[in-house]
Every structure is written in C-alpha cells, then in structure tokens.
Amino acid sequence: MIPASVDALLEEAGRCVACGLCLPHCPTYRKTLNEADSPRGRIALMQGGLERRIPMNERYHAHLDLCLGCRACEAACPNNVAYGGLLAGVRSLAESSRRRGWWRRLVRAALVDGLLAKPARLRLAGGLLRAWQASGVPVLAKKSTRLAQWSLARIVLRLPPIKLQPVWKAVYPAQGAVRGEVGLFLGCVARVADSDTLRATIFVLNRLGYTVRVPHGQACCGALYASLGGQERAAGFERENVDAFSGLDVVISTATGCGAALKGYPQAFADRVQDVSEFLAAAEGWTEVDIAPLAETVAVHESCLMRNVLRCQGKPYGLLHRIPTLAAVPLAGNDQCCGAAGTYALTQPGMAAALLADKIEAVKAGAARIVATSNIGCALHLAAGLKEAGLEVEVVHTVTLLARQMGFDDDKTR
Ligand code: SF4
Numbered sequence: 001m002i003p004a005s006v007d008a009l010l011e012e013a014g015r016c017v018a019c020g021l022c023l024p025h026c027p028t029y030r031k032t033l034n035e036a037d038s039p040r041g042r043i044a045l046m047q048g049g050l051e052r053r054i055p056m057n058e059r060y061h062a063h064l065d066l067c068l069g070c071r072a073c074e075a076a077c078p079n080n081v082a083y084g085g086l087l088a089g090v091r092s093l094a095e096s097s098r099r100r101g102w103w104r105r106l107v108r109a110a111l112v113d114g115l116l117a118k119p120a121r122l123r124l125a126g127g128l129l130r131a132w133q134a135s136g137v138p139v140l141a142k143k144s145t146r147l148a149q150w151s152l153a154r155i156v157l158r159l160p161p162i163k164l165q166p167v168w169k170a171v172y173p174a175q176g177a178v179r180g181e182v183g184l185f186l187g188c189v190a191r192v193a194d195s196d197t198l199r200a201t202i203f204v205l206n207r208l209g210y211t212v213r214v215p216h217g218q219a220c221c222g223a224l225y226a227s228l229g230g231q232e233r234a235a236g237f238e239r240e241n242v243d244a245f246s247g248l249d250v251v252i253s254t255a256t257g258c259g260a261a262l263k264g265y266p267q268a269f270a271d272r273v274q275d276v277s278e279f280l281a282a283a284e285g286w287t288e289v290d291i292a293p294l295a296e297t298v299a300v301h302e303s304c305l306m307r308n309v310l311r312c313q314g315k316p317y318g319l320l321h322r323i324p325t326l327a328a329v330p331l332a333g334n335d336q337c338c339g340a341a342g343t344y345a346l347t348q349p350g351m352a353a354a355l356l357a358d359k360i361e362a363v364k365a366g367a368a369r370i371v372a373t374s375n376i377g378c379a380l381h382l383a384a385g386l387k388e389a390g391l392e393v394e395v396v397h398t399v400t401l402l403a404r405q406m407g408f409d410d411d412k413t414r
C-alpha cells in the first residue's frame with residue numbers, strides 16, 4: 001500500500017516514463033481509444049491533479065472512475081510502476097473533496113460502510129435475500145422496466161439463488177494422515193453468495209489431510225473500500241486480519257479479488273497468502289483420494305488479478321486435469337477483464353456490459369458447457385450475462401467442480 005500522501009504518490013507516478021507499452025493491455029483504452037482512459041493518460045492526470053496543475057473535477061474523475069483496477073498495465077510495465085497502489089492512494093486523497101449525489105452517498109453508506117464491514121449483518125442480509133428470492137417477488141420485479149434502469153436493482157435481480165447461510169466452525173479437522181494446517185479467508189461477498197466454494201475448499205483440504213481453521217475475528221479484505229477511496233478503512237481491516245490469522249503459516253483465499261488485496265498487506269503476512277488453486281497444486285495426498293471422471297470441456301476464465309497480481313493462472317488447469325476425461329481450455333480473450341471488478345458493474349454499467357459482451361461471444365464461439373473461474377465477482381457477472389444471452393452454461397469455481405468429482409455434496413456437507 002502506498003501512503004496516501006502527495007509526495008509518496010508523486011514519487012510513484014514519476015516512475016512512469018510514458019513509454020506506452022501498457023496501452024495495448026488496457027481494456028478501457030481498447031474500447032475508447034482515448035489517451036485519458038489509458039494507464040499512461042491516467043498517470044499523467046494523477047500527476048497533474050496532485051501537483052494542482054489541473055482541477056480534480058468531475059471530468060477528471062470520470063477517467064479515473066472508468067479504470068477497472070485490473071492492473072494489466074502493472075503487469076506489462078517494464079518500469080514496475082505500482083499502478084494499483086497509485087490509483088488507490090489518489091482515490092483516497094480525492095475522496096473527501098468529491099461531491100456525490102444523495103442517492104450515491106446513501107447506497108455507499110448502506111452497502112459498503114453498513115453491510116460489508118460486519119459479518120453478522122452480512123449473514124442477516126444473506127438470509128433476507130434468500131427469503132426474498134423464495135417469495136416470488138423477484139419474478140414480478142424482473143418484469144419492471146423501471147427497476148431495470150437501476151444498476152443496483154439489476155445486480156440484485158441477477159443474483160443466483162442464495163444458499164442457507166452456514167455457521168462457520170472454528171476448526172475443520174483433517175481426515176486420515178495429517179499433512180498440515182491452514183487458515184481460510186472467508187471474504188464478504190463470497191461468504192453470502194458463494195458459500196459452496198468455501199465449503200468445497202474445506203472438503204478438498206480435509207480429504208487431502210489438511211486441517212482448516214476459520215478465524216472468527218477476520219474482516220473484509222478491504223479491496224472494495226480501497227477501490228472507492230476508503231484506504232483508511234481498508235487499513236483498519238488489514239490490521240484486523242493480520243491479528244485474526246496470527247499463528248497460521250498459510251492463509252488460503254478462494255476469491256482472487258480478495259487474494260490480491262491480501263497480497264498488498266505487510267510482507268510477513270502477504271508471504272503466507274495463497275490462492276486455493278496455488279496451494280492445492282502443491283498439496284500432497286492426491287494419491288489417496290478418488291476423483292470421478294467428467295466428460296466435459298471446461299473453459300477457464302482467468303481473472304485479471306489472478307493473472308496480473310497473483311500470477312498463478314496456470315494452476316486451475318492443473319487441478320481440472322486431475323479430473324479424468326475432462327478437457328480444460330482457456331476462454332478466448334483471457335487477457336481482458338470481464339468487467340465485474342468489484343463494484344464496477346454498479347458504478348460503470350456501460351463499460352461493464354461492453355466487456356461482458358466480449359466474454360459472452362467467447363463462450364458462444366467455444367464448445368464448453370462449463371466455465372470455471374476463481375473469483376466470485378467474475379462468476380456472478382459471467383453467469384448473469386450468460387443467462388441473459390439464453391446460454392445454458394454453468395459458471396463454477398474450479399475447486400467446487402473438483403470437489404464435486406471427489407464426492408462433495410452441498411446438501412450433505414452443510
Ligand atoms: S488498471 Fe486496467 S483499466 Fe485501469 S489503467 Fe490499468 S489496464 Fe487500464
């Protein structure tokens with residue numbers, strides 16, 4: 001994390017030599033062909049704003065807000081400009097002076113500050129969403145053209161069926177020969193909308209001989225807050241997570257969005273963080289588990305942060321190839337973000353839809369009936385797009401698919 005001070009941010013921005021090598025890798029620049037929507041252009045804007053040469057007005061913010069934070073530019077940069085940290089720092093500095101409408105402020109306070117920050121409220125919200133989905137109201141609401149104009153309503157209406165919210169135990173013991181112990185990071189959106197993947201992760205780890213601990217004091221990773229200019233709040237979550245996972249040598253994350261944020265924590269913590277695919281790729285115990293065959297072609301969607309920050313995008317293929325007769329192939333266009341990007345689909349629905357459309361075309365062009373991904377945000381975004389396009393393609397986390405072939409049954413293992 002770069003401190004949100006003008007000097008530190010200017011120093012980082014000064015590392016950019018304006019070579020432009022990052023431009024072809026930037027999804028927003030590819031779409032708009034506007035220099036101000038490119039990494040180089042945004043860095044120049046940030047420098048100008050920090051030096052007070054240009055006003056940080058709404059036109060200025062529009063170009064920064066359109067940035068996905070996918071960090072493809074960072075991976076391509078020969079000068080190692082820490083673009084992600086730079087953007088988070090500038091957003092944080094600028095946030096206090098931004099004028100936002102009452103509706104945006106209300107949504108932000110309710111969703112981000114009120115809900116995501118508290119696991120108990122998230123659990124309650126998950127239960128309420130589940131009851132609402134079962135009520136039949138969503139069927140009527142989906143017909144409302146008025147509601148469809150609101151990004152937030154569209155996102156809520158596109159959510160998959162929410163499962164009964166689990167009560168997480170503190171420890172899930174290894175089965176058979178004990179090979180190690182890990183801590184599991186739950187995340188905030190994932191624990192409500194994708195508890196299957198968290199349970200599947202515990203299932204696979206336990207069967208391979210790893211005890212899983214789920215520290216109760218853990219908080220949100222802070223990624224959503226940092227992307228919305230709340231770097232201070234994100235730093236508070238960082239402290240809570242560092243405390244919660246103290247004493248554990250490995251911290252497993254099942255969502256690459258969270259994993260990338262955890263990798264930005266102090267080095268001693270970041271070194272212990274592993275994406276679940278990365279950990280399982282090196283895990284022992286595979287000779288002692290049975291994996292049923294699955295005669296399917298699976299298209300692998302490599303999330304941006306898995307490619308650009310965690311750099312472990314090859315690992316899901318290795319895991320899927322453990323399933324006999326399954327063919328895992330890359331989804332065409334994996335070098336481009338799908339447009340999910342945290343709250344991006346909410347705040348930038350136009351660009352999010354354009355990027356999603358490219359993914360839907362890629363799925364249509366392939367033969368796969370299953371898309372595997374490693375990030376809950378991408379999974380929800382892709383699944384909603386595929387459903388709207390009328391395609392019967394399942395989107396599932398790599399580990400959930402593997403666990404199913406090992407005997408994981410959601411209803412029995414709850
Ligand atoms: S983070 Fe992604 S969208 Fe933003 S400037 Fe870099 S490549 Fe472009």
Ligand code: SF4
Nearest residue numbers: 016017019020022077
């Ligand atoms: S590749 Fe790096 S140094 Fe070159 S323009 Fe992009 S951010 Fe600047």
